[in-house]
Amino acid sequence: xxxxxxxxxxxxxxxxxxxxxxxxxxxxxxxxxxxxxxxxxxxxxxxxxxxxxxxxxxxxxxxxxxxxxxxxxxxxxxxxxxxxxxxxxxxxxxxxxxxxxxxxxxxxxxxxxxxxxxxxxxxxxxxxxxxxxxxxxxxxxxxxxxxxxxxxxxxxxxxxxxxxxxxxxxxxxxxxxxxxxxxxxxxxxxxxxxxxxxxxxxxxxxxxxxxxxxxxxxxxxxxxxxxxxxxxxxxxxxxxxxxxxxxxxxxxxxxxxxxxxxxxxxxx
Amino acid sequence: xxxxxxxxxxxxxxxxxxxxxxxxxxxxxxxxxxxxxxxxxxxxxxxxxxxxxxxxxxxxxxxxxxxxxxxxxxxxxxxxxxxxxxxxxxxxxxxxxxxxxxxxxxxxxxxxxxxxxxxxxxxxxxxxxxxxxxxxxxxxxxxxxxxxxxxxxxxxxxxxxxxxxxxxxxxxxxxxxxxxxxxxxxxxxxxxxxxxxxxxxxxxxxxxxxxxxxxxxxxxxxxxxxxxxxxxxxxxxxxxxxxxxxxxxxxxxxxxxx
Numbered sequence: 001x002x003x004x005x006x007x008x009x010x011x012x013x014x015x016x017x018x019x020x021x022x023x024x025x026x027x028x029x030x031x032x033x034x035x036x037x038x039x040x041x042x043x044x045x046x047x048x049x050x051x052x053x054x055x056x057x058x059x060x061x062x063x064x065x066x067x068x069x070x071x072x073x074x075x076x077x078x079x080x081x082x083x084x085x086x087x088x089x090x091x092x093x094x095x096x097x098x099x100x101x102x103x104x105x106x107x108x109x110x111x112x113x114x115x116x117x118x119x120x121x122x123x124x125x126x127x128x129x130x131x132x133x134x135x136x137x138x139x140x141x142x143x144x145x146x147x148x149x150x151x152x153x154x155x156x157x158x159x160x161x162x163x164x165x166x167x168x169x170x171x172x173x174x175x176x177x178x179x180x181x182x183x184x185x186x187x188x189x190x191x192x193x194x195x196x197x198x199x200x201x202x203x204x205x206x207x208x209x210x211x212x213x214x215x216x217x218x219x220x221x222x223x224x225x226x227x228x229x230x231x232x233x234x235x236x237x238x239x240x241x242x243x244x245x246x247x248x249x250x251x252x253x254x255x256x257x258x259x260x261x262x263x264x265x266x267x268x
Numbered sequence: 269x270x271x272x273x274x275x276x277x278x279x280x281x282x283x284x285x286x287x288x289x290x291x292x293x294x295x296x297x298x299x300x301x302x303x304x305x306x307x308x309x310x311x312x313x314x315x316x317x318x319x320x321x322x323x324x325x326x327x328x329x330x331x332x333x334x335x336x337x338x339x340x341x342x343x344x345x346x347x348x349x350x351x352x353x354x355x356x357x358x359x360x361x362x363x364x365x366x367x368x369x370x371x372x373x374x375x376x377x378x379x380x381x382x383x384x385x386x387x388x389x390x391x392x393x394x395x396x397x398x399x400x401x402x403x404x405x406x407x408x409x410x411x412x413x414x415x416x417x418x419x420x421x422x423x424x425x426x427x428x429x430x431x432x433x434x435x436x437x438x439x440x441x442x443x444x445x446x447x448x449x450x451x452x453x454x455x456x457x458x459x460x461x462x463x464x465x466x467x468x469x470x471x472x473x474x475x476x477x478x479x480x481x482x483x484x485x486x487x488x489x490x491x492x493x494x495x496x497x498x499x500x501x502x503x504x505x506x507x508x509x510x511x512x513x514x515x516x517x518x519x520x521x522x523x524x525x526x
Binding site (some may be wrong): 167170173174178179183187191192194 | 324348352354367372425435461
């Protein structure tokens with residue numbers, strides 16, 4: 001009996017060992033790709049296989065990073081973009097959820113609004129940029145509006161669909177207790193849709209970055225989007241690449257944070 | 269006057285393609301403390317009638333009186349139990365069983381204690397803070413029964429509450445529900461398609477015929493079966509006699525359809 005148990009323990013240990021070996025190989029290849037990409041970039045730029053003016057090189061980007069970091073311009077621009085993005089996607093998700101709640105509240109309204117939602121969803125929202133800038137002024141508010149507007153319609157559609165798909169038997173339970181429509185929403189519809197709302201939050205993080213960067217392209221005064229457009233205008237592509245890399249890193253961190261929030265909120 | 273009086277109820281469902289009459293000329297009376305089963309093939313409008321009595325659907329015609337008062341306006345007099353427990357998965361068992369009290373603003377220390385006591389009586393202690401998914405199917409259905417009884421409804425509706433459970437759990441729960449309802453002197457209506465369950469639990473069985481749903485026949489259960497618990501009733505000799513009778517009626521309904 002104990003012989004058999006030892007055997008199981010041993011097998012389990014072996015299994016765990018094989019898992020950790022696999023994990024190490026995966027990490028190894030990920031690091032290899034990273035090193036090959038950046039060193040390849042560096043070497044081919046120095047050997048002039050690619051045009052260093054256009055494609056810059058990691059070492060130049062790094063020194064520019066240190067320079068911009070020390071004079072504080074990078075952080076201040078990053079702060080601006082980050083604030084706009086965070087507000088944009090929170091606002092977009094909240095507004096979308098509120099709109100979805102309105103549509104759920106009034107089936108009549110949802111029937112009337114339906115074709116307009118389809119049109120608004122199909123339309124590229126960034127095309128509204130110039131109008132927003134004229135209406136709200138070339139500042140934070142119009143850029144935040146860009147970040148929000150790009151995600152609000154799709155959020156409305158996704159969240160409303162999830163509201164409708166809540167098992168009607170939960171509502172039946174509540175109705176037999178004499179619950180009104182607001183109580184039904186609060187006790188069943190909203191909590192049952194939390195996972196969907198959180199997952200739209202994840203999608204909206206990505207969308208809001210698009211909205212905000214395009215907004216900064218158009219407004220052109222501050223932020224990472226401004227750094228890109230400025231670098232492009234003065235033909236300083238090192239600055240463009242620096243901004244791109246910073247955006248990539250920060251957007252990834254933000255996405256991971258939302259994922260962490262998801263795990264915290266949905267304890268399953 | 270009867271506790272519950274159903275008078276000449278008709279109900280028709282309308283869809284784009286058709287108008288289906290689900291119920292026709294339903295007149296029925298249920299006395300206080302009585303346990304009545306609605307039995308019949310699927311599509312005979314049993315669940316529709318239950319929903320109408322519970323006030324979830326308005327019938328196209330007819331009236332329902334509970335203690336001589338029309339249903340509209342009387343809230344929380346009726347408890348409803350569904351096929352599955354439908355405990356809210358994001359609420360703890362305690363939050364779940366207090367839900368009815370909370371929604372009707374009856375939640376106070378006293379009603380809360382009563383509900384938690386009921387949970388203990390039904391054999392679920394120490395799970396108040398757990399989530400429904402941590403419980404087995406039978407335990408969840410018991411918790412759902414506590415949730416239904418917590419608001420002290422006068423009339424209990426059971427819509428095939430045992431159909432999703434395994435046979436052994438089902439037999440045990442039948443006994444438990446029957447005992448609990450007897451203790452509290454509750455009036456109950458059970459919808460089922462299980463002849464045995466209907467006979468074992470009820471005082472009378474109402475047999476429905478389909479399309480449109482009508483009351484075909486009402487069987488009064490013999491006194492010796494009424495006194496027994498559902499499990500013991502199943503083993504009584506009178507059980508198989510009445511089972512055969514109802515079975516034949518159901519067969520005749522089937523053949524009439526063809």
